[in-house]
Amino acid sequence: xxxxxxxKELTEAAWRKRVESVAGKTHDAKSxxxxxxxILSFVDLTTLEGSDTTERVSKLCNKxxxxxxxxxxxxxxxxxxxxxxxxxxxxxxxxGKNINVASVAGAFPSGQSPLPVKLKEIEFAVEEGADxxxxxxxxxxxxxxxxxxxxxxxxxxxxxxxxVHLKVILETGELQTPGNIRKASEIAINAGxxxxxxxxxxxxxxxxxxxxxxxxxxxxEYYNVTGIRIxxxxxxxxxxxxxxxxxxxxxxxxxxxxxxxxxLFRIGASRLVDNLLKVIV
Numbered sequence: 001x002x003x004x005x006x007x008k009e010l011t012e013a014a015w016r017k018r019v020e021s022v023a024g025k026t027h028d029a030k031s032x033x034x035x036x037x038x039i040l041s042f043v044d045l046t047t048l049e050g051s052d053t054t055e056r057v058s059k060l061c062n063k064x065x066x067x068x069x070x071x072x073x074x075x076x077x078x079x080x081x082x083x084x085x086x087x088x089x090x091x092x093x094x095x096g097k098n099i100n101v102a103s104v105a106g107a108f109p110s111g112q113s114p115l116p117v118k119l120k121e122i123e124f125a126v127e128e129g130a131d132x133x134x135x136x137x138x139x140x141x142x143x144x145x146x147x148x149x150x151x152x153x154x155x156x157x158x159x160x161x162x163x164v165h166l167k168v169i170l171e172t173g174e175l176q177t178p179g180n181i182r183k184a185s186e187i188a189i190n191a192g193x194x195x196x197x198x199x200x201x202x203x204x205x206x207x208x209x210x211x212x213x214x215x216x217x218x219x220x221e222y223y224n225v226t227g228i229r230i231x232x233x234x235x236x237x238x239x240x241x242x243x244x245x246x247x248x249x250x251x252x253x254x255x256x257x258x259x260x261x262x263x264l265f266r267i268g269a270s271r272l273v274d275n276l277l278k279v280i281v
Contacts, residue, residue, distance in 0.1 A: 001190045002186075002189070002190060002222060002225055002226060003222075004182075004186050004199075004218070004221055004222070005221065007009045007179060007182040007214075007217075007218075009028055009178065009179060010178070012088075014021045015178065015210055017174065018213060019209045019210055019213050019250075020252075021255040022163065022175055022213060022246075022249060022250050022254055023209050023212075023246040023249050023253075024222060024246070024249070025215075025233035025252075025253065027245075027250045032245075033280065033281065035245060035248060036241055036245075036249050036276050036279055036280050037073060037074065037075060037280060038248070039074075039241070039245070039248055039267065039272075039276060040067070040074065040075055040077065040273065040276050040277075040280070041073065041075040041076065041077065041078060041262055042078055042082070042262055042265050042267050043077040043078060043266070043267050043268075043269050043272060043273055044077070044078060044081045044102055044233070044266050044267065044268045044269070045064050045077045045080050045081070045269070045270065045273060046077045046080070046081040046082075046201075046235075046237075046268050046269060046270050046271045047060050047081075047082060047270060048081065048082070048083060048104060048108075048109075048200075048201065052082070052083060052086065052120070054086070054089060056167070057082055057086045057089055057090065058089070060080055060082070060090075061080060061089075061090055061093035061094055062093070063096045063273070064076070064077050064080050064094065064097075064099050065093075065094060065099060067188055067277075071124065072280065073222070074277070074280060076098065076099055077273065078098060078099070078100060078262035078266055079080065079098065079099060079100035079101065079131070079132060079266070080094065080100075080101055080102065080104045081102040081104065081132075081134065081268065082101070082102075082103060082104075083103065083104060083108075084103050084104075084105050084121060084125040084128065084130075085126055085250065086103075087101055087128035087130045088128045088129060090093070091128070091129040094191060096110060100131040100132055101129065101130055101131050101132070102131065102133070102134055102167070103125040103128075103130040103132070103133055103134070103169075103224075104133075104134045104135075104136075104200075105118075105121045105122045105124075105125040105133055105134070105135060106118035106119075106122050106133070106135040106136065106157060107121070107131075107136070107198055108134070108135070108136050108163060108200060109136055109170075109171075109200035109201075109202040109203070110136075111136045111137060111139060111171075112138070112140070112154050114251055115153055115156060118135075118153070119156060119157065119160050122135065122157055122161065123160055126160065126161060126162070126164050130164060131162050131165065132165040132166075132167060133157070133164055133165070133166050133167065134167040134169060134197060135154070135157050135167070135168055135169065136168075136169040136171055136200055137150050137153070137154065137168060137169065137170060137171070137184060137187075137188065138150055138153060139171050139174045139175065140186075141153075142175070142180070142183075142184060143174075143175075143176075143180075147183070147187055149185055149236050150184070151187050151190065151191045152189075152191075153186035154168055154188055154192060154193065155191045155192055156185070158191060158192030158193075165194045165195065166192065166193055166194050166195070167193070167194065167195035167196070167233055167266075168188035168191075168195065168196050168197065169197045169198070169200055169235075170184045170185065170188065170191040170196060170197065170198060170211075170215075170225060171198075171199055171200055171203065172184075172198045172199060172205075172207075172208065172211035172215075173199060173204060173205040173206060173208070173211075174203065178210065178214050179196050181210050181211050181214045181215065182214050182217075182218055182245050185214065185215050185218040185219075186218060186222075189218065189219070189222050189230055193230060194230065194231060195230065195231035195232065195266065196215050196218075196219070196230060196231075196232060196233070197232075197233040197234070197235055197266075197268070198211050198212065198215065198233070198234045198235055198236065199234075199235050199236035199237075199268075200235070200236065201235050201236035201237070202236075202272065203270060204237075205237075206233040206235065206236020206237040207236045207237055207238055207247070209221075209233055209246060209247070209250065211234075212232070212234050212247055212250045212251075213250055213254065216232055216251060216254040219232060219255060219256055220255055223255075227257065229259065229264055230264075231259075231263065231264040231265060231266065232251060232255070232259070232264070232265055232266075233265070233266040233268060233270025234247045234267055234268070235265065235267065235269070236268065238253055238267055238268070238269050238272055239252070239271040239275060240272070240275055241270065241272070241275055241279050243275050244267055244269075244272055244276070245279055247267065248260075248265075251265050
């Protein structure tokens with residue numbers, strides 16, 4: 001287990017200044033076109049509604065694999081993200097398309113189920129063929145100070161996932177402080193996360209630039225100690241290209257170009273794709 005350094009707490013004004021220093025980089029028009037294409041290739045195209053149907057999921061998969069356009073140099077998205085009952089359908093629809101299937105599982109979005117129930121749902125998603133699992137931590141346990149239970153749950157889920165990539169959702173909007181976001185990031189990384197992810201998208205605030213900076217700082221410190229790269233995924237409320245660009249800047253400025261791949265950077269989104277296509281020329 002990596003022992004992280006004590007995180008430097010900043011004043012609210014200092015945090016605003018730091019966030020803007022890494023998120024606010026400007027780009028010329030030509031660079032923006034390249035970046036918007038890159039961002040599109042990092043998207044987990046998502047539907048996570050109680051009203052999801054096989055038809056809706058079919059349309060999602062069709063959208064995912066028909067986006068690419070070699071003439072316009074428009075890439076494929078990285079993955080589709082769905083609830084466990086739709087994993088097998090997505091795997092069949094995307095067979096041979098080089099697009100991963102991610103599944104939320106483990107009592108998403110609340111995290112409020114006994115661990116055996118969470119593990120069964122994750123086992124189901126893995127058996128159905130999920131390439132990636134997006135789980136959410138038990139925020140209640142975290143907030144009452146039971147960090148060991150949070151660690152143990154993530155580690156148990158990591159074991160069930162085997163070789164399937166595990167994204168650990170912190171639900172940063174419920175963690176309340178940068179210090180809590182930092183601690184939850186450390187726990188998730190030490191327990192075996194391949195990615196740490198901001199939010200479920202089911203509560204407000206969802207992704208925030210402050211949370212992204214704290215999480216990327218944690219990832220960088222871990223990399224500097226171990227040489228192991230952990231991925232980062234902001235999700236929730238990222239619907240406009242200008243907003244996605246700021247998260248791209250945060251990753252690029254803190255972690256560097258090595259993280260600007262679909263293996264290490266994802267953006268959870270639904271409306272963002274359509275809005276990116278409107279600005280790509």
